[in-house]
Amino acid sequence: MRVRDFSRPTTLNPDRLFGQVAQKLAVAIITGRVRAGEVLPNEDDLRSEISVSRTAYREAVKILTAKGLVEARPKSGTRAAPRERWNLLDPDVLSWHFESDPNEKFIRDLFELRRFVEPSAARLAAQRRTSADIARIEAAYRGMADGAPYAEATIRADLAFHEAIFSAAQNAALQCLSSAVIATLQWSLLLKTGDEAAYIESLPDHEHVLLAIIDRDGDLASARMAGLVIDSLNTTLASLGAHVATETGKIARIKHTK
Amino acid sequence: MRVRDFSRPTTLNPDRLFGQVAQKLAVAIITGRVRAGEVLPNEDDLRSEISVSRTAYREAVKILTAKGLVEARPKSGTRAAPRERWNLLDPDVLSWHFESDPNEKFIRDLFELRRFVEPSAARLAAQRRTSADIARIEAAYRGMADGAPYAEATIRADLAFHEAIFSAAQNAALQCLSSAVIATLQWSLLLKTGDEAAYIESLPDHEHVLLAIIDRDGDLASARMAGLVIDSLNTTLASLGAHVATETGKIARIKHTK
DNA sequence: TCTGCGATAAAGTCATACGATAGAAGCGGC
DNA sequence: GCCGCTTCTATCGTATGACTTTATCGCAGA
The missing domain is CATH 1.20.120.530 (GntR ligand-binding domain-like)
Structure with a gap:
């Protein structure tokens, strides 16, 4: 369900590339399409859907990390975090909920x-x-x-x-x-x-x-x-x-x- | 004032480079050493104090952006955001307050x-x-x-x-x-x-x-x-x-x- | 004085490369 | 055949250099 969202665009730059990637990933996590498993399908996804460099991808991941949606552990991979860790009151996280x-x-x-x-x-x-x-x-x-x-x-x-x-x-x-x-x-x-x-x-x-x-x-x-x-x-x-x-x-x- | 901080280390990886840079910048902003002006001195600062690559610096900035501490606009530079924009209830932001x-x-x-x-x-x-x-x-x-x-x-x-x-x-x-x-x-x-x-x-x-x-x-x-x-x-x-x-x-x- | 166009500076994006390490696979010894 | 060790690989972290995009500023012309 995509709805009108009147919240001020706080931090995520929707016109910037990393912002779009962050939003895409965030929605996938929040809607539950990605559980607490690897987020790694994206590495292929970014190659197939919208070709985006590793830089943009990593910066998107950093944003999600800062909001508690994912956890990037040194070598074992970047996983979607359990819901208890999410900063549910973060304006962006709330706004992403409107996509689901x-x-x-x-x-x-x-x-x-x-x-x-x-x-x-x-x-x-x-x-x-x-x-x-x-x-x-x-x-x-x-x-x-x-x-x-x-x-x-x-x-x-x-x-x-x-x-x-x-x-x-x-x-x-x-x-x-x-x-x-x-x-x-x-x-x-x-x-x-x-x-x-x-x-x-x-x-x-x-x-x-x-x-x-x-x-x-x-x-x-x-x-x-x-x-x-x-x-x-x-x-x-x-x-x-x-x-x-x-x-x-x-x-x-x-x-x-x- | 540096005090004991018992809060779980939610997202910031203190042992990782970008986490250290993020913390450094965040503390500078929260304590008020950097107002609503340019954060740009860091670009030189990273060259002088601890030589850190642009990658690590940018990822640190992305973290701070996600928490509302800074605002990066294409031409005008990366500025420290006014306090009203900060996500004061973010665990990391709160924990950074302990440094001041x-x-x-x-x-x-x-x-x-x-x-x-x-x-x-x-x-x-x-x-x-x-x-x-x-x-x-x-x-x-x-x-x-x-x-x-x-x-x-x-x-x-x-x-x-x-x-x-x-x-x-x-x-x-x-x-x-x-x-x-x-x-x-x-x-x-x-x-x-x-x-x-x-x-x-x-x-x-x-x-x-x-x-x-x-x-x-x-x-x-x-x-x-x-x-x-x-x-x-x-x-x-x-x-x-x-x-x-x-x-x-x-x-x-x-x-x-x- | 106002308008507009170009110079410019900074963020954003891309590609590539190397190091470190956690976890898996393969190998050898018992 | 089972267990432990070594090696190997996948993935994150970091670094570097080049190019693109965007928005601001200043100069020139109307």
Whole structure:
């Protein structure tokens, strides 16, 4: 499944050769086409599919190594790493997940993380926000309210809304999780596309969060954000169920990890 | 400040050349010796300091690119990226932070993250733990209780305790944060070294968390873990204050971001 | 002053070569 | 025939030199 990916192209240069190779390999690993075995088929693959020099190949491997997707041991070969080693929260790794089918367990995990993290971020944002932060969040909210549901600009505004809140929380470590939240949102919006009612109903929730942050009411902002996330999870799971039900052929591919 | 680093050597191969170069560059960036300017002095530096081929240098740069520390653009050169782009939660990036002086703001940020995430992890662990999880957590606790405070084995047991709880939470996304928590703990333990009272007082807290998880009491586990984190933050901040007060020469180097 | 084209610098790509070593295959001794 | 040792090979790591691509900067012309 190839979907629209609105995440900023953080590090991988998609137009550069090593970036393309890295993406190709990463997707093969993440989708499970390559397990914990040798990645060596690529050495032939690069000779057959797209002829690429060893330099470009090695640099692609270095990128994947840095993100924990592969492990290159001195002489025994370059193997795909087990999933526990992957930096699942790395923006690129998350973005590569969009190339594969939705893994329901992983989406649940991400939503769980949102459920824990985003209310706290909203609380901090309420306590620490500057007027500039308010302007950013408010602009994003307007973009959501004014645009047509699921239009590209509207989706971008939705993502910007949540990102601005993380930014206002003034916590560098927390900020790094915003990419994971953005990815979760993208999955969610993608699956819900067409369910305009759910989108419109979520608008007041967003506004309530905004108002609580303006009022510097941390508890309220946290509670409202928690409600927002839970609603989002529920509608997403409903859509996911519908998704699975309609696309019968894909049921088997919805993998629950263990 | 070079300190003991107990984090598993995730990806960087310290014995390999490109790994050493990557570490060298990363530390230079993280400590702030290189700002958002050119990293290009290295091209000469590698010629003067340790003569390293262009291959090894480029692969090191690729690693740093993958972790968001540098941005390489065709003509304008390879620049150190602004801090917002860094993958601060990447295990290697965290481990490289240990090469620099403690940044109080960053430690606070990490503790804030712990404060939000770890109680939730404890709650999930209580709900989902298997008997194998219990065995792991309990073994780690015993290691903490039996060993001498701040001995290497004891510290490892402490880290293992928290990691085992993350593992028991059965959430892949959450699990990725365990490396950040481990890093926070290491800073904390390092700063508190010598304060045996604080360590001994924390033992019952750990045991209470363990018991709540055994009882599958999520609320209790969460609350107790929250208390543990807060206590840890308080004693750490106290030690940090003492640290700053005694090492007068370093006060200026304790940087508050912005 | 603005526009555009070429010079230029740096990253990116390719090809080749050699060294080191882990793991496998082959060989010989018991 | 089984076991241990040697050799052999595959693969990663490193080095080097040449060429390509790209984007910035400055000069020249309108």
